[in-house]
Every structure is written in structure tokens, then in C-alpha cells.
Amino acid sequence: xxxxxxxxxxxxxxxxxxxxxxxxxxxxxxxxxxxxxxxxxxxxxxxxxxxxxxxxxxxxxxxxxxxxxxxxxxxxxxxxxxxxxxxxxxxxxxxxxxxxxxxxxxxxxxxxxxxxxxxxxxxxxxxxxxxxxxxxxxxxxxxxxxxxxxxxxxxxxxxxxxxxxxxxxxxxxxxxxxxxxxxxxxxxxxxxxxxxxxxxxxxxxxxxxx
Numbered sequence: 264x265x266x267x268x269x270x271x272x273x274x275x276x277x278x279x280x281x282x283x284x285x286x287x288x289x290x291x292x293x294x295x296x297x298x299x300x301x302x303x304x305x306x307x308x309x310x311x312x313x314x315x316x317x318x319x320x321x322x323x324x325x326x327x328x329x330x331x332x333x334x335x336x337x338x339x340x341x342x343x344x345x346x347x348x349x350x351x352x353x354x355x356x357x358x359x360x361x362x363x364x365x366x367x368x369x370x371x372x373x374x375x376x377x378x379x380x381x382x383x384x385x386x387x388x389x390x391x392x393x394x395x396x397x398x399x400x401x402x403x404x405x406x407x408x409x410x411x412x413x414x415x416x417x418x419x420x421x422x423x424x425x426x427x428x429x430x431x432x433x434x435x436x437x438x439x440x441x442x443x444x445x446x447x448x449x450x451x452x453x454x455x456x457x458x459x460x461x462x463x464x465x466x467x468x469x470x471x472x473x
Contacts, residue, residue, distance in 0.1 A: 266375050269339065269355045270442070271435040272449040274458035281456060282415050282430060286400065290451070291413060294404040301402045306330045308395045310466050311369050313387040321383055324466050325371060334360045336369070338376050349449060349460045350442070393469035394421040397429070406448045409440030420465060422472035429468070431461050 276282050285291070286301060308328040312318045318325055323340045338356045345352070356376045369389050371380055397418025404411055412435045420427045432452070436445055452458060463471075 265355075265357045267355050267357070268352060269435065270350065270352045270440075270445065271433055272349050272445060273351070273434075273461040274349075274432045274449075274453065275461045276415065276430040276432050276458070279430070282417065282432075285413075285415065285432065285452070285456065288455075291402060291404055294406055296403040296405050296410060299403050301400055303398055303400045304330055305398050306396070308465075309391050310393040310395075310469070311371075311389040312392045313384065314390055315387065316392075317383050317387060318380075319392075319470070323380075323383070324464065325369075325380070325389070326466070327369060332361070336360070336371060336374060338371070338374050338380065340376075344462075345442075349453075350445065393466055395419070395465050395469060396421065403437065407441075407444040409444035410437045411435060411440060411445070411448060412437050416465075420469040420472065422469050425472045427468070427472055429465070432458065 276285075306328055307330075308326050310324065310326045312325065321340070322342060323338060325338050326336075328335045328337065336358050339353045341354045343352045344350065356374045358370075358373045360370065371377060371389070374380065395418065397416045399414050399416050401412050401414035404413060412433075414433045414435070415430070416433065417430045418428070420429055434445065434448055434452070
């Protein structure tokens with residue numbers, strides 16, 4: 264069980280060619296953490312809420328992500344936005360399990376914020392409200408004095424039978440990193456590749472499909 268603060272930048276990527284240029288960026292490759300390389304992983308994420316949208320109304324995102332046979336239950340809330348909506352900082356509660364069959368429900372009671380969720384849910388049940396399916400290609404780097412994960416996500420946002428393709432770049436502080444170094448890295452990427460900020464989460468965009 265982990266409780267942490269997630270701080271990240273998110274940008275839209277228009278086209279596969281742009282994504283490939285970032286993967287080949289000399290400055291990112293030169294900043295690799297302990298000679299790591301770009302890695303890829305396929306993810307399947309299901310977001311949950313009540314039928315009346317209790318969690319969303321309270322600014323809470325609850326999801327189960329399946330990745331390489333591991334399931335991670337995650338709850339994010341208390342979002343704050345900075346730097347012209349580019350930087351998002353949230354409280355994140357996380358707990359990891361071995362593969363859990365879909366039929367066994369949502370083990371949110373294992374999260375550190377279970378008491379808060381229980382008070383909000385009351386007698387309402389959780390139901391799937393959106394799904395994302397994407398490949399994440401990521402690299403850990405040291406930029407100035409901070410460690411970051413630079414990731415390109417490519418896949419689909421799903422709402423019922425509707426599927427919307429997406430491609431985006433995320434830069435997230437890992438371990439102890441500074442806000443100033445995050446802004447410096449974001450400014451470098453934004454200016455070099457003329458990136459546009461993605462102000463909405465994957466969940467928000469998936470919900471808006473219907």
C-alpha cells in the first residue's frame with residue numbers, strides 16, 4: 264500500500280512522427296537514468312464510479328490497472344493545477360495485487376483512503392464507467408537535479424461501444440524531484456516540439472465520449 268503525491272505534465276501528440284522524434288531525442292537519451300533504455304508495456308485500465316457519479320462529483324478518480332499480470336488499484340483526488348493547466352498535482356493511494364478476475368469486484372477497501380470512499384459511497388455500488396487500452400513507452404531520466412519518467416501513451420479511450428484513439432506525452436516526477444526542474448524539462452519539450460498542453464485526464468475524455 265502506498266500513499267504519494269503525483270506531479271506531472273501532460274501534452275498532446277499529433278501524429279506518430281512526432282512521437283518517434285521524441286523517442287530519438289538526443290538530450291533525453293543523454294539524460295538516461297543509470298543507462299536505462301526506452302521500455303514498453305501494455306495496459307488495460309477500468310475506471311469506476313457509482314451510477315450517479317458520486318466520485319466524479321467529489322473530484323475522485325478510482326481505477327484498476329492491469330499490466331503484465333499485476334493489478335493496481337488506485338485512487339486519485341485533491342487535484343491542483345499550475346503553470347497554465349500544464350502541471351497537475353494529486354494525492355494518490357495505491358495498492359497492488361496479483362491478477363484479480365473481473366468477477367471478484369473492486370477491492371477498494373484495501374486502499375488507505377477506504378474510510379473516505381466508504382462515507383461517500385454509502386449504499387451505492389461501484390460500476391465501470393470508462394476503459395482505457397494503451398501502450399506506454401517510457402524512459403527514466405535525470406534532468407538537472409531531478410529524476411523523471413517521460414512516457415508516450417498510445418491507444419484508445421473507451422466508453423461503451425465508442426472508442427477514441429489518442430496519443431500523449433506525460434512527464435512525471437519520480438522520487439524526490441523539484442517543481443522547477445519539471446517546468447524546465449516541460450519547457451524544453453514544449454518549445455522543441457511545439458506541443459500543446461492536454462488539460463483533461465484520460466478519464467475525463469472517455470466520459471465525454473457519450
